[in-house]
Amino acid sequence: MSGRPEHQAPPEIFYGEDEARKYTRNTRMMEIQLVMSERAVELLCLPENQPCHLIDLGCGSGLSGETLTEQGHVWTGVDISSAMLGVAKEREVEGDLVLGDLGQGLPFRAGAFDGAISISALQWLCNADQKSHNPAKRLYAFFTSLYGCLSRGSRAVFQFYPENSSQVELITSQAMKAGFTGGLVVDYPNSTKAKKFFLCLMTGGQQPLPTALGVDSREDAPNCVAFSQKRDRMKQLRSGKAPKKSRDWILEKKERRRRQGKETRDDSKFTGRKRPSHVW
């Protein structure tokens, strides 16, 4: 596993021309982005059947923007990678695109937008990609400018991949300092695969957070196989090797040690017997 992308290179370099194309052609990626974008728009709680003027922060090649167009909204996208924006242009997305660095602040007039979404972008702001970068300062510049260019009462929803809880802490504290209220909504918190983090920020004063999906454990995470632990156990039994720590496994291991010439106790009727389960 290559690890987190933001540890490999700054976003404008990581998303070079090849990566930009790969990212956008990947059907699994497209499906995930579509689902997350639709959920983000849902969390925006926009007035029904009203076309809105939205901003897509870290819009990349326009995968999330297309959801906005589909729902009848007019959007502007900002991204730092010209390669990704180039792909967006090729795909003829409806939204207007701007090449910009979120950490430098958003260059828009007060109250310009009715809402903001961001899919898989915020974690990139938490790393210092240049010596002069101070992530906390950049996050603050970003959130204050975002607060300014959103009309009163509108929201910003960020789907992102936090590396750890101190990153979440850093992000939320800068957002609160900038004047936002709101918090984190975690969908499918009990599933490693389906778990998704949405930071929901509001400008209109304290409001209740939307309910997360999949908190009631009876609700299955979408696109996930139920009972994945049972599947792992089946895989183990089918592999031909004895499951770990069973008597057969112990006897096989001792045989392996003897073949290696290591000193091994002789087998007896007590080898691998069930030990009493209670503690003396």
Added chain:
Amino acid sequence: MKLLTHNILTSKCLKGVTVGYPLGIVAKEVKVNEVDFNPEFISRMIQKVDWPALCKAAENLGHLDDLPLAVVDDYENNEEFLKKAHHVLMEIEVINGDLICPETGRKFPVTDGIPNMLANEDEV
């Protein structure tokens, strides 16, 4: 870059800039597209749009035509006005050119319809 986007862009993220609006436009290539007319959306945008700045921008691009220089009363129900507003806001696109900060003169190039608002480290 549509004129709607130009109307909300500023250079205020630069050091030493107070307002940074409106940005001047020098266009080398302009395109006129056909975009679906949504009267409800245009009506709501007119409240947000800086109308004098819009007229000035349209004039710079040579596309002022018969756009009224002031917002008419009761524009929500004036379909002719809304259509003219729609044409200027959504159908005129700057493909190549420069945006100019009114306070520092700094140029932001527009390439292939995308304005480059990236500032250098010493400008922020």
